[in-house]
């Protein structure tokens with residue numbers, strides 16, 4: 001039986017995709033924090049499963065990778081959709097800026113960590129909700145937004161980091177047959193998970209009026225996920241394929257971000273190990 005893992009699958013577009021894969025006969029694991037939403041999803045049948053995890057923590061992501069890899073040697077679809085808006089800058093227990101941790105680092109750990117099971121599938125695909133080239137440049141000297149933090153801007157910045165993650169991923173695993181799709185769905189009426197000040201909450205209310213339904217967002221992205229698909233990387237904006245230009249800059253930036261992330265994780269592991277030794 002084919003398997004799909006959907007982070008952020010307890011709500012919004014992730015939930016819509018999870019239900020679609022259930023209809024297609026997949027075993028579907030949704031990952032989120034809210035046990036009630038998870039239980040509601042599981043009521044859809046025995047192929048519907050919920051895993052509770054806070055993906056803003058490095059250890060939880062690694063644990064999830066291990067858990068999935070042990071139980072599902074073959075993984076057909078990985079959807080990376082968990083996000084949480086924060087009005088003010090917050091550090092996670094690991095010491096990372098929260099958007100950086102959940103919206104980027106988690107997706108880095110899951111993408112790379114699940115290459116083994118994905119490589120064994122016939123037509124593996126990863127869907128990551130990045131910026132699809134629509135967001136501004138990377139703040140290289142301030143990746144975790146210590147200066148001038150802005151909640152909406154922080155999400156856009158993480159979108160850009162995910163574009164670079166996609167570019168780097170397909171370069172690193174060109175021979176593994178894993179397609180990587182970056183999707184900017186446009187404005188979609190979802191739970192808009194997060195904490196908002198009154199002004200931003202009013203703007204979100206407006207988005208609820210003008211946004212498209214989840215079903216439309218799902219219908220726009222599905223054709224790019226379904227096999228056959230030859231390209232390693234596809235960027236999609238509201239159902240249209242868009243180029244990531246300039247290519248050379250994306251490649252350089254993707255490698256740079258990869259190296260910085262590996263270095264950051266190595267320093268995090270070193271700190272954690274020293275703390276454990278006392």
Ligand SMILES: NC(=O)c1ccc[n+]([C@@H]2O[C@H](COP(=O)([O-])OP(=O)(O)OC[C@H]3O[C@@H](n4cnc5c(N)ncnc54)[C@H](OP(=O)(O)O)[C@@H]3O)[C@@H](O)[C@H]2O)c1
Pocket residue numbers: 007008009010011012013014031032033034035037053054055056080081082083084102129155184185186187188189190191192193194211
């Ligand atoms: N909606 C839009 O207009 C829009 C526009 C552009 C891009 N996107 C992108 O599309 C993707 C899906 O967005 P959406 O609007 O459909 O989502 P959403 O309705 O806001 O739901 C967010 C999901 O993330 C999960 N989540 C939040 N914090 C988490 C944590 N710490 N650990 C694990 N899971 C966590 C939530 O699960 P629990 O509640 O169970 O914790 C929920 O399932 C996101 O990447 C978003 O950036 C959306």
